[in-house]
Amino acid sequence: MPAPVTPKPVAHLIEGPNFTPGRVNWDADVEVHKLSNNESPIGSSPAAVEAIREHASSLYIYGDADGLPLAMAIAERFELDPARIIVGPGSEQLINWIIQGWADRGDEVLYPEHAFQSYRIRARMCGAVPVAAPETGLRADIQSLLDAVTPRTKVLVIANPNNPTGTHIPLAEVKALREALRPDVLLVVDEAYFEYVNAADYGSAMPLVTAGGENVIVTRTFSKFYGLAGLRAGWAHVPSSLAAPLSRVRGPYPVSSLAMAGAAAALTDFEFQKRAKAHNDKWLPWLVSEVEKLGYETSRSEANFVLFRIPGGAEAAQALEDALTEKGFIGRTAHQNALPNWIRFSVGTERAMTGLVEELKAYRGQ
Numbered sequence: 001m002p003a004p005v006t007p008k009p010v011a012h013l014i015e016g017p018n019f020t021p022g023r024v025n026w027d028a029d030v031e032v033h034k035l036s037n038n039e040s041p042i043g044s045s046p047a048a049v050e051a052i053r054e055h056a057s058s059l060y061i062y063g064d065a066d067g068l069p070l071a072m073a074i075a076e077r078f079e080l081d082p083a084r085i086i087v088g089p090g091s092e093q094l095i096n097w098i099i100q101g102w103a104d105r106g107d108e109v110l111y112p113e114h115a116f117q118s119y120r121i122r123a124r125m126c127g128a129v130p131v132a133a134p135e136t137g138l139r140a141d142i143q144s145l146l147d148a149v150t151p152r153t154k155v156l157v158i159a160n161p162n163n164p165t166g167t168h169i170p171l172a173e174v175k176a177l178r179e180a181l182r183p184d185v186l187l188v189v190d191e192a193y194f195e196y197v198n199a200a201d202y203g204s205a206m207p208l209v210t211a212g213g214e215n216v217i218v219t220r221t222f223s224k225f226y227g228l229a230g231l232r233a234g235w236a237h238v239p240s241s242l243a244a245p246l247s248r249v250r251g252p253y254p255v256s257s258l259a260m261a262g263a264a265a266a267l268t269d270f271e272f273q274k275r276a277k278a279h280n281d282k283w284l285p286w287l288v289s290e291v292e293k294l295g296y297e298t299s300r301s302e303a304n305f306v307l308f309r310i311p312g313g314a315e316a317a318q319a320l321e322d323a324l325t326e327k328g329f330i331g332r333t334a335h336q337n338a339l340p341n342w343i344r345f346s347v348g349t350e351r352a353m354t355g356l357v358e359e360l361k362a363y364r365g366q
Contacts, residue, residue: 016334019259019350030328033352035345038163038193040227040277041352042260045272048228052258063257066247070255073264075234080210086240086246088254090175091192091221091234096122098217098236099155102186103128107154110290112140114165115145117336119157132338138299138307139167142177147186156181159190159203161197162335164344166301171203173295178208186242189218193303195225195273196280201224202302206237214239224304226266280304283347290357296362299342306333307344314340323363325356327342329356 011099067087068261075082088094095118104111105127111119123130128260133148140158149156152261158177161168176341178187194335219236225231233255238246253284266272286299287306294310310317317333321343329352331345345356 012145022162025282030326031343032328032330033348033349035305035352035356036254036330036332037222037229038303038346039229040224040276041283041348042227042272042275042348044060044227045266045269045361047272048231048266051261052231055261056258056260061257062253063255063260067255070233070260071235075268076153077267078206080206080237081240084243085337086236086238086243087130087249087260088234088236088250089232089256089259091219091236092116092118093189093232094155094219094234094236094250095119095190096125097246097249098186098188099128100126103154103244106152108150108152110145110153110156110157112145112162113164114138114225114334114337115140115157115338116159116163125153137167138165138339140169142169142180144175145177145344146180150183150357153182155186157188157190159192161193163303164239164305164337164342165220165299166193166303166305166307167299168197168199168202170199170201171205172201174205177207178205178213181215183215185215187213187216189216191218192221194220195277196304197283198235198281199302200330209237209239212239213273214241217242222263222266225273226263226269226274227276228259228262228266231259231262231283233259250361273336282346283350283353284299287345287347287353288356291360294357295359305344305346307339307342308355312341314351317341317343320363322348324356324359325359327359329359334352 005189014284070087071085074085099109099122103126108129108131109123110131112135114135133144133150165339181187199206208219217236217238221234291308299307310320321331321333331343332343334342
């Protein structure tokens with residue numbers, strides 16, 4: 001009997017790939033510490049929570065079609081032109097819209113080889129060709145990226161600092177990349193972890209857009225530092241010439257009224273921001289140090305997570321992830337980022353951090 005005829009999606013949707021989120025193990029018989037998604041270990045901005053409560057009674061009303069209230073709040077906080085702020089449900093979705101709008105079928109989307117898996121997936125979902133440029137020491141290599149540019153390259157995405165490695169490149173190198181890049185190639189700098197960085201040579205690429213970089217977009221998110229991962233809000237600072245095209249890709253009502261209210265309030269909750277930074281500044285170096293004392297090599301992250309290499313390869317890394325998950329400490333291997341023998345854990349609460357290290361010691365027989 002012949003197979004039934006059904007509507008078929010385009011080939012690149014059938015072939016995948018799929019995004020792999022961090023694991024959850026809520027059925028465990030132990031206290032669970034979810035350290036797989038780089039979420040805030042100190043909760044959400046109280047100001048954001050209060051703003052959401054105040055706006056909850058008006059859910060029957062559409063929010064602003066262009067997300068203007070949030071764009072205005074962002075512009076005021078960072079001294080930017082609100083006409084060049086595009087808001088969306090998280091920076092990942094904004095990058096998806098950028099790839100949709102600037103990479104046609106057969107065009108190339110370029111990124112460092114150990115970049116956030118979404119860049120590769122979003123390129124494929126648009127029918128574009130994902131291209132990974134080799135890194136040096138788990139760090140984006142500017143010359144390698146430039147060498148990988150071809151006549152078909154339309155978008156180059158780089159996260160600074162990067163996920164899952166947490167490594168960064170100095171602002172001077174970002175500037176050099178932009179200066180050497182063909183002007184018709186769109187450079188997207190994903191700064192989802194910008195707020196955590198302490199490296200002296202680091203700097204935001206935002207001034208490159210402000211100064212007239214017609215081929216530079218910088219994206220940010222409210223998910224990590226502001227503790228609003230479940231709300232879904234992010235934004236992009238774009239050249240004037242790209243604002244209208246990106247708005248057309250985005251469509252109307254990009255962010256819910258609750259997300260706009262919460263995100264805008266979080267921007268001015270400086271006490272929460274101070275606590276978030278202080279917590280990460282304490283526990284990130286502590287966790288890196290403890291993991292290295294156990295003999296693991298780390299990437300020396302500048303973000304809010306630690307990535308370390310597991311001797312014995314991918315099977316050993318998966319075995320460690322499984323063992324720690326059984327104990328309630330949920331991390332994730334970086335196999336989707338071409339690092340199958342590395343595992344990443346987010347900075348969590350004090351209880352999560354000390355408990356994780358104790359379990360690592362037990363696993364290592366120490």
